[in-house]
Structures are given as C-alpha cells and as structure tokens.
Amino acid sequence: MGKFKPALTSKRWKPSSEEELIDIWLKEKTYAFNPDSGRIIYSVDTPPPYLSGHVHLGQMLHYTQIDMIARYRRMQGLEVNFPLGVDRNGLPVEIRVEKEFGMSMQTTPREEFIAKCKEQLDKYQIEVTDAFKRFGVGYNTYDPDGSYQTDSPRYRALTQATFIDLWNRGLIYTDYRPNNWCFECGTTIADAEVEYAERDSTLNYLYFEVEGLKPLEIATTRPELLCACGAVFVHPEDKRYRKYVGKKAKVPLFDFEVPIIESPTAQMDFGTGALMVCSYGDMADVMAFRDFALKPIAAVSPDGTMTEAAGKYAGMPVAEARKQIIHDLKEKGLLVKQEPTVQRVPLCWRSDTPIEFIAMDEFYLKQTDFVDDLRKIASETPFYPPHHRQILLDWIDRVSVDWPISRRRFYGTEIPIWYCNACGEAVVPEPGELRYYQPWREDPPFDKCPKCGASEGFRGEERTFDTWMDSSISALYVTGYLRNPELFEKAFGNVIRPQGKDIVRTWLYYSLLRVYQLLKQPAFKEVWVPGLVVDENGVKMSKSRGNSPPPGPFIEKYGADAMRLFGVLEAGLGSDIRFSEERLAGVARFMTKLWNIARFVSMFPIPEPIDFKDLTAVDQWILAEANQMVETILPECEMLDFHKPVIEVRRFTWSFFADHVLEMLKGRCFNSDGQFSEVEQRSGWFVLHEVLRIILRALAPITPFITDKIYRELYNDGGIHREPYPSVNESWASEMTAHTELLLQVNRAFWKYKREASISLRQGLPEAYVPKQLEPWSKDLQAMHGIETIHFGTPKKKSGLVQLSLEESTESVFVSPPETGDDA
RNA sequence: GGGGCGGUAGUCUAGCCCGGCCUAUGACGACUCGCUUACACCGAGUAGAUCACGAGUUCAAAUCUCGUCCGCCCCA
Numbered sequence: 017m018g019k020f021k022p023a024l025t026s027k028r029w030k031p032s033s034e035e036e037l038i039d040i041w042l043k044e045k046t047y048a049f050n051p052d053s054g055r056i057i058y059s060v061d062t063p064p065p066y067l068s069g070h071v072h073l074g075q076m077l078h079y080t081q082i083d084m085i086a087r088y089r090r091m092q093g094l095e096v097n098f099p100l101g102v103d104r105n106g107l108p109v110e111i112r113v114e115k116e117f118g119m120s121m122q123t124t125p126r127e128e129f130i131a132k133c134k135e136q137l138d139k140y141q142i143e144v145t146d147a148f149k150r151f152g153v154g155y156n157t158y159d160p161d162g163s164y165q166t167d168s169p170r171y172r173a174l175t176q177a178t179f180i181d182l183w184n185r186g187l188i189y190t191d192y193r194p195n196n197w198c199f200e201c202g203t204t205i206a207d208a209e210v211e212y213a214e215r216d217s218t219l220n221y222l223y224f225e226v227e228g229l230k231p232l233e234i235a236t237t238r239p240e241l242l243c244a245c246g247a248v249f250v251h252p253e254d255k256r257y258r259k260y261v262g263k264k265a266k267v268p269l270f271d272f273e274v275p276i277i278e279s280p281t282a283q284m285d286f287g288t289g290a291l292m293v294c295s296y297g298d299m300a301d302v303m304a305f306r307d308f309a310l311k312p313i314a315a316v317s318p319d320g321t322m323t324e325a326a327g328k329y330a331g332m333p334v335a336e337a338r339k340q341i342i343h344d345l346k347e348k349g350l351l352v353k354q355e356p357t358v359q360r361v362p363l364c365w366r367s368d369t370p371i372e373f374i375a376m377d378e379f380y381l382k383q384t385d386f387v388d389d390l391r392k393i394a395s396e397t398p399f400y401p402p403h404h405r406q407i408l409l410d411w412i413d414r415v416s417v418d419w420p421i422s423r424r425r426f427y428g429t430e431i432p433i434w435y436c437n438a439c440g441e442a443v444v445p446e447p448g449e450l451r452y453y454q455p456w457r458e459d460p461p462f463d464k465c466p467k468c469g470a471s472e473g474f475r476g477e478e479r480t481f482d483t484w485m486d487s488s489i490s491a492l493y494v495t496g497y498l499r500n501p502e503l504f505e506k507a508f509g510n511v512i513r514p515q516g517k518d519i520v521r522t523w524l525y526y527s528l529l530r531v532y533q534l535l536k537q538p539a540f541k542e543v544w545v546p547g548l549v550v551d552e553n554g555v556k557m558s559k560s561r562g563n564s565p566p567p568g569p570f571i572e573k574y575g576a577d578a579m580r581l582f583g584v585l586e587a588g589l590g591s592d593i594r595f596s597e598e599r600l601a602g603v604a605r606f607m608t609k610l611w612n613i614a615r616f617v618s619m620f621p622i623p624e625p626i627d628f629k630d631l632t633a634v635d636q637w638i639l640a641e642a643n644q645m646v647e648t649i650l651p652e653c654e655m656l657d658f659h660k661p662v663i664e665v666r667r668f669t670w671s672f673f674a675d676h677v678l679e680m681l682k683g684r685c686f687n688s689d690g691q692f693s694e695v696e697q698r699s700g701w702f703v704l705h706e707v708l709r710i711i712l713r714a715l716a717p718i719t720p721f722i723t724d725k726i727y728r729e730l731y732n733d734g735g736i737h738r739e740p741y742p743s744v745n746e747s748w749a750s751e752m753t754a755h756t757e758l759l760l761q762v763n764r765a766f767w768k769y770k771r772e773a774s775i776s777l778r779q780g781l782p783e784a785y786v787p788k789q790l791e792p793w794s795k796d797l798q799a800m801h802g803i804e805t806i807h808f809g810t811p812k813k814k815s816g817l818v819q820l821s822l823e824e825s826t827e828s829v830f831v832s833p834p835e836t837g838d839d840a
Numbered sequence: 841g842g843g844g845c846g847g848u849a850g851u852c853u854a855g856c857c858c859g860g861c862c863u864a865u866g867a868c869g870a871c872u873c874g875c876u877u878a879c880a881c882c883g884a885g886u887a888g889a890u891c892a893c894g895a896g897u898u899c900a901a902a903u904c905u906c907g908u909c910c911g912c913c914c915c916a
Contacts, residue, residue: 022878029881212915283841300916360916406844407914414915517913547845554912585867586852590845592912599852601881602868608881616878660854663866678878686877767884770876777876777883 020686023618024729029611031575034721038149042158046737047090047098049156051503055095059511060086061491061540063523064101064166066108067140071147072564074549074557077583077593080576081546082514083153084584085656087717090154091741097507099494100155100163102144104137105428106483107201107366112136121202126426126456133427137167147567151576152720154737164493166486169452172429174493175486176453178534180432180444187382187533188421190442194296194312195420197374198364199320203424204378206482207417208522210362210371217359219287221352222345224248224265226276232257232265233352235287237359239345240338241294242267243326244315246305247274249282249291257290268350269341270327277308296373298362316372334372379422379431379479383529387415390528393538400656401590404517404545411521419526421482428480434460435477438470442477450498488526491539509537514544518556544656547592549583554594570600577719578604581662584718589657606666607722610715613674614726617708620685620701622730628747632696633792635703638677640750642668642707646742649714653741658718665714673707676763683799691799705730710742717741755789758825762786765820765829766801775834780804785811785830 062082086098113119113132121129164171182188195204220239223231248265250257264273282291293304295312305312313325322329322337329337345351362371391412399405432453433442445461455476464471491511496503531539549557557564582603586593645668649661684692684700712723716736727736770777780802788808798806817830
C-alpha cells in the first residue's frame, strides 16, 4: 500500500551481506576489551587452535559456540576479555616441515628449521584467522598486537618464568626412566599424549625350555623383545603351571635363563596363559620390572633399531628384527604356531605412529603430590554440562607418574637452563624478570656458577618443553599474569574455560595443575565442555579421518548465521552435533523468515515509547507473551546452553509472532478503512517494534549478523551487540495469556474452514460466534478474519450456521457462510 | 577387559534426574491444498513412533531397577 513502505528494501537476507558487517565491526571495534570500563571483567580462555593445517568445519562450529557465550556475557553487561590466540608450538608443524620439505631436524641447522616452521605457521594462521572472522567470532581484536601466539617471545617468556618459579620451589627434577617414546617425533611424550588403536597382529607361540620339565609354551606378539626378557609370569591360580613356578626358563635363541614367577597380571585365557615379561614392552612390563626388581635390558634404541643387547639383530629396525627372529625360531623348531590377533597398540597422538618405552634422561614436573588438591578443585568448579566433570575426575584418578616435560625437538619453548662447564650444575636465571631465553644460542644472564663459583662458561640446554607447558598457562597469559599486575588483579578468578572433551586430560588437567602449583587457586570460575562435531555417520570429525569438509562452500551458500544456528539447534550442550547439509538448509530458512518479519514490521513508523498501561488490551497481551518467552529462556542461557532457548525463540517468532500476531495486527496497523482509532493504531506499531527488538536481542549472540543488520537499519546505528540481553519485565502481565492457546485454535479453525470451503482468505464472513473468553480480542479478530458481526458464546439458533470444532477444546466456533455464487 | 554417554517416526531432537496431564515435543524430509496488504527459501493441513530388546518394581513406566544387544567416546 502506498502509505507504508518497508524500510528494509531487500526481499531476502543475503549471506553475502555478512561480509560488510565484518568490516563494520572491525572498524567500529565493536568487541574491543576495555579493562578500565569499571565493569566486571569476564575472561574467556579460548582454546588457541593448533596450526597444523587447513581449518575444518567441526573446529569452526566449536568456536562459534564459544563465541555465543562471549556475546551473551557482553550483552549481560560484563566486560568481556576474549582474545584471539593461536597455538604454534610443538610437533605437528615440525613433522610437516620434515615431510613436505624433506628437511630432517637432525641434519638441518636449528635456525633454518625454525624459520621454515614459522613460515608454514604464518600461512596457516592467516587461513584460520580469516575463517574465525568469517564465522563472526567476536574476538576483542584481530589486530596481531592484541592477539597472542604461544611461540611469541612474550608468551614463551611467561612459560619460562613459571618454570623458573617451579624449579626454585623444587617441583622439577630429572630422572632416567622408561617413557613413551615416539620414533617419528624423536622425543619422549607424556601419558596424556598417548592414544590407543586396534591393529592386526600375529601371536607367536614359542618354546621356552625348562630343566626337567616339558618346554613351556609362551605366546607373544613381540618376539623381537626376547633379548630383553626378564621373567615369565603365570597366574597363581593356573594349575597347568604350578610345578613350573620358581624354576628357570631358557629364553630361545638367546639362551639365558629367567625366573618363572606367579603374578595375577598373567591372563589365564590369553595365549597359553604364560606370559613373557620384557623390559619396556609396555607400561605393565615397566611396572612388573619395578615390582620384582628385575634388571632392565634396553632392546630398542631411540632411533628405532635394535641395541647391542639384541646380539646378531643389533642395528636392525624393529620390524625387520621381528621378521628375522621369527624366521630363525622357525628354523630351530622353537616356533610352535602362529595365529592372527588384534592388539591394542599405543600411538603418539600427534604423529599417529606406535610408541615404545625407552629410558631417557628427562625433566619431570611433580604432579602425583597434587592429585588430591586437583580432585577437590575438579569437584568444586562448575561444569557445563555437569556430567562432563567425570572425564576429568577419571583422568585425575589415573595419574600415577610425574609429568615428563622435556622434549627433544626444536620448535618449542626452550628450557631455560645452562650447565656449568666446571661442575656441571644446572643453573636457571634469576626469577622475576619476564624475559625469553634461548640457551642453545645465547650466553646465560650470569657468568658465575652459584655452586662452584667458577667462571668457566656454560653449556646451554638444547631441549624444549612439552607444548602443554605453554598452553597450560593460557588462562594466566590472557589475564596478564606477571605482565600486567593491575589487569591480573581484576581479571583472574573470573575466567571461563571452554574446550572440547577430547583435551580434558591434557589441556584442562594441566591448566588446573599449573595454576594451582603457581597460585594455590583454581584456574577457572567455570568450565564448559560441549559435545563433539560428528559427521553424517556419527563419527568424530577430524582432520586425520578426512571426514571434515572445508567450511567455505557452506558459508557461501548458507551464511555464517545459518551455520551457527544449525550448531545450536542440532543438539543440547554436551551432546554430539551431527552435521548434515540437508538440515543446515532447513535452518537457513529461518534467516529468510526473520528478515521478512523485520521487513514487514519496518513498514510502520516507530512511535514514541508508550506506557504499558496505555496500550490496547491485545497489545498488553502480546508483550506479556514476549515476557513469558524471555522468562523461559533465561535459566537455560545461564547454564550456557542455548539449544532450548533458541528453539523457544524460534517458536515464539515464527509460530506465534509471525503467524498470529502479525496477521492479527495487520488490519489495525494499516487501518486502511479507518476502523481503528489513531491511538489503537500507534499502540500496534509500538508493540510490533518492541517485540521485534526483543527477538533480535535474544538471538544476537547466536546469529550476530542478521540481527545486527536489522538493528542498525531500524533502531540503532551502533548496532545490537552492546545492547542489553532481554530481561523479564515484571509489570508486563496480562490475564489474557490464559486464553492464548484457545485463540490460536480459533484462528486455525477459521483458516481451515475457509480453505475447506474454498473461500478466499480475504473473503469476509457475515457473522461468527467465538468462545466468550476471547471477547477482549473482539475488534482485532473481526479485522483478522473479516467478520462483519461478531458474537461471543454459543448461538441460540444454530440453523444456517456452520459449527467448527476446535482441536483441544470443548468450545466451538460458529460461522455463517458468505453468499455463495459469484462473490464480489 | 574397565569406564562414560547414548539407542524416541525416513533423519535429527525434546521429555527421562523429580513415574501419572505422553492417545510422546519440535524441526528437516514426504504428501495434499492454497499467491492471503512481509515472506512460495511462504501459508494451512495430512500421514508417519509397539519410546532398542527382555524381565522386574508399581494402581500407573519412554521415565525407576536388572539383564541382553547395538553405537560413539575415553581408558587399561
């Protein structure tokens, strides 16, 4: 109609318009962090993504969910500290460089190798940063100065400073002991970095000769470790071997004798029930050697070949030695039989290759002394969802050895230690200074050995830290620990840790440990652990599985808002999110709907605010309904779970506001035949805008683009993201809400009647009777359905009237049909 | 082998903790009809579920207990 033109001109929301908003946000610094605002600081300790390759969809959905929390908290009036961080330390990039460029770490000069790693990381960093931007992740800034990188001198200085602190408190020590060793990475790794997978293997049955008895049959998957055999175990209740216990068994091929010992760790039903125990075969072997004080023999060397102990097999790679030994056993008739079996093998989670136990000198950080304290912290810190706390508790209960923190790699934070050339004493720099040390290339910041007093120079430590030593203090870094005491004072203690459940035993556990050791305080105010993003088949999306598509094409087609909304709509917090393009497309339709609702509302002027009591009864009822919607969603939002809130907002927006309220107020807001007073008309205008504003703000954290766009066009040039989140308004109440459901049913009855009677929706009805509870809607109902004369209650004479029954009510609606034939 | 979480229409999901109002919510998809003062990427409607299986507790079970099977994740 000529008089009312929509302020939003485009008929449809275009995902491409999201990009303009990204520029506006950057320009206006919409999400900037101002520690001096006087508001309470709320810090998000986001997982700094590890840069090892291209971004993937699962990863991005995960970050958008974290972003929703930050946005929600900001709208609640908190000063949100949400820095962009990236993790760049560690193995994956090194391995990639070695593979892709054929640069071996052992033969390439350290500087050169590091430079190549940096170059690769920079490339990936741009990609990941762009993706975050495109998905609308509202970090405080995308300026490199405002973000952090775990390999920056500033970050590494903090890692080193905290290490020096722990060193001086005596929490660090060195020891020579078997550890998980990854040949691919050439370094020791921690238990937390070991994963297990099932692999096909062969179980070999061998003869161990025993004096005076029949040879003992023993099954093993690792015959190459024969030379390291320290004992044979049989189960105490195993009758078959009772007479062997206490005797000596002769190790085939190597001809030395080992004791036969009773141990419940031998499984009677596996293999022959008799088990050979080799030094460093697996963790159980390591324990067994310790328990029985057996002398360990290292069979495998750190480069993956057999040691001298293997005799004629020395120098062979493990796999080749195994083949050769099996061959020799066969020849000598010592191999009874072979059968296929499935074995759980430990793998390095970074390189996915099998690990071995190898003894090396490494630095350890004490952790076993802290498990009780950590268990307490884990029990007291709020978890969202609460049941994910169990993952952490289970891990804490399993911690039994200290944390090996040194790594024989280049691309990591250097261990800040120098060794005195005179006495060999390990010396760390003075505490207190936030400075980045590189002992492999720098002189120490001291020239006298504190122990022997000599000034004969120092040798710098060459090893680096486990990368978790860096990332486990991210919460301290982002709150300014040691760097900005004023900020730290205000910010620490109100930090949320959002993260995936796959890194609970590493990142979360280590963070709690480190912060507790340094400050004797819990690291986090709250911990938020969502489900995994899985593919159509329910399998975890990961780069290595190749089941995680690049997000680009989906963004282009559906937009970031749709993808964000999809992630929330698909599952409650803690449940896995199953990706499906079909369903994403369905979700995207809500964007169009919301846009068109706003477009319709934008036809009407925005009147001066009107007091609630001066609105029409129907308009009061609409606000009361909106109020109830807000009341429903807030408790769930507080649980940091937007799944149900967003379903509720969508229901309210689409099935109530659009389908019923807009249809009902159309007549009054246009008022083209002047049936309504100007006061009534303005009341309608006001309510439409008021409700739209509530809907937009409720959705702003979820779909930041479309809501901001509409808000800027209609209400506020500054956008929506600094506006308050909707809250409950006690005075917005109406008794009419008791009859809402009845009203909706009456509307449906009219629509259904017209459809079934093939009457146009615009066609009027001469007369209608509706339930008397709906009397307050009288005028708007007339306008909505074109009822010339409306009555309330049941008609006395029903002749000439059509009765329309309602779905969930005993009440009925009666209408008199319009004149049939050729209607005007 | 142990632990955690789960198994609800073709698909996904709510409800389950705190049994009855569940003849089970919502969405996607399917089907039928419809251009109606924004929206056909729409509207109105229809169909579709023995709530994995078996047993038990109970006046009453999707919901509690036990067992079985299946899936995913984690651990030894």
